[in-house]
Amino acid sequence: MAKILITGTFSAGKTTLFNDLIKELNLSGTKYTYLSDTARECPFPLNSSQTIDTSNWLFGKQVERESLVTNSFGDGLIICDRGTPDIAGHTMSLNLTGSKYEVIIACLSEWTKTYDLIFFAERNKHIAIRADGVREINTELQALVEKHITEFLASFPNTVRLPQETSDRKQTILQHLRVAGLL
Template sequence: MKVALIGTHGVGKTTLCYELAARLKRRDVDVELVREVARHCPLPINRETNEQAQSWILHTQMAWELEAQAHHFLVLCDRSVLDNYCYLLYAEGPQPHWEPLLSRWLATYDLLVKVPLWTRPHWDGVRDTDEAFQRAIDELLDREIARRGLSVLRLEKDQRARWGDVVMEALEPMVAPIPPLFPEEEKLP
């Protein structure tokens, strides 16, 4: 199973990702995090990004997801290919040659969780702090979600304290143990 937190930069995806991973681990769910790929990109990112950098990011995102899925029951991604693609759209415009792969890859996520824009970005050594850029990425992401007809769990910005609970409620049917067909047999010595 694969779950991705999506949204523009600086809205709390990473924090929520770690919270969810801890909660899932406490439930004995075999979970692996796919951390934000862009932070490892050797090429320009943020407003200075280009097609080469975003191609590296998209390919690396896919590779890390494949690696995690090969070894773990649940993969929790701090971003998806879709929000990474939005940075490419911002920098270079439409990329028709990416569309078939993106469409196929988006179908591999069992749940997409949209973290809303609720605060301005803060400098962390990597993140771009330009608010107009942050908003532009958020708008592109919303447009791409609508254009592709994606089903997304949208978190509410005024409910931040409950985000973890909301996502866990959505995950519950996916991670809850399947009840035994013959519960009386489980009681036998």
């Protein structure tokens, strides 16, 4: 079993990438499970209204979901959407200090070590942010979260920065999965 993550700021093209990747995995007969992001279930404010309580809830829910799947899935590929680097990027954007902030960032960092491969989808400035009831149409926040995700991922050597083009992104992921013996 291997656990991979596709992460990046909101509206970076991750959903399109997931859909393309899943089609390819189905064609190849690869056993996988997909964990969508937890933000849409969150009872706390998100985006520019996010609080440290939001970050704590998101992290707890992420760990719970990944742990349940890891302990019950068996062999195959676990594909996680957004994950702890995304939570870290939003948390770092809060511009907080103090022990609560330091503890959550340390916990996010430790959990990020559990991913075998991390694929980082940078935002494409040609893709407009689409309102969907959760996303905030705020390019400044989008850029700030991406900056913090980039900073957070700098200490994880298993991070692969994906190219801008969606088809190139899928091929990059598939190539890394093959090299790692996961396909």
